[in-house]
Amino acid sequence: MQLETPRLILRKPKPADWKDMVEGVGEYDVAKMTEAIPHPYTRKDANWFINHCLENWGKDGYAFMLELKAEKKVIGVLGLRSINHFNGTASTGSWVNKKYWRKGYMTEAKIAVNDFAFNTLKLRRLNSTVSTQNKASNATQLKAGYVLEGVQRKASRSKASGKISDINVYGLLKADWKKARRKLLTGF
Secondary structure (H helix, E strand, O other), rough: OOEEEEEEOEEOOOHHHHHHHHHHHOOOOHHHHHHOOOOOHHHHHHHHHHHHHOOOOOOEEEEEEEEEEOOOOOEEEEEEEEEEEOEEEEEEEEEOOOHHHOOOHHHHHHHHHHHHHHOOOOOOOEEEEEEEEOOHHHHHOOOOOOOOEEEEEEEEOOOOOEEEEEEEEEEEEHHHHHHHHHHHHHHO
């Protein structure tokens, strides 16, 4: 299964993706904004992540590789995890290679993944947590219709930097997504 946008293919990981992952998330400025990604990020780390995603694909989540069509290159990951069909919820997490920042790729990918979550998986709510210091990710959440529901103080520690930070807690309901989606599509 894969999703497609005008510029991206969102697909299941492949073993060969390790090189693009090491290049992208191996960049300290990318890794330091996440909780679980170490720095330096090695081939071993990428292979573990890819194998973990393949073993768990569709069970309680999906880690979509963001493949840029024009370059046939993985430029990031957007995941749905902790899917709870009974509650109708899931959590999201993502990163994008620094070379591709501020080009709208994550917003484009979120449209496809949110549609998948709400329309195919029939979820009613998506959750997301973002470091308060990650201005770009916070802006993307708001642009995609997520509502800031609170701040958890000193709730996250980055494996890459070791620093503890506050995190913003966001929620997106299906009804909110329908409104936000209309606005987003006028920009593409």
